[in-house]
Amino acid sequence: MYTLEELRKQIEQTDACIIEILAKRQELSKQIGALKSKEGKKIVDHSREKQLFEFYEHLSKQYHLPEEFINRLFKIIISNSRKVQK
Secondary structure: OOOHHHHHHHHHHHHHHHHHHHHHHHHHHHHHHHHHHHHOOOOOOHHHHHHHHHHHHHHHHHOOOOHHHHHHHHHHHHHHHHHHHO
């Protein structure tokens, strides 16, 4: 059985991984923005976002996470992606 401190340390390590992954995602979004600009495409692609949210719904069920929580989280993430693509 883990102690409270050990579990908190694991949460900190997990949070650090989440932040690292978000930084990687942001860099990918910047690259996508550059390609969209070069190709004359719009930043917002509603069809793609619909696909993503269907994917997130599937994953939320797979990992037993509340769908509303995942939707809110990814709305924030996608909003940031739009900002860095401009």
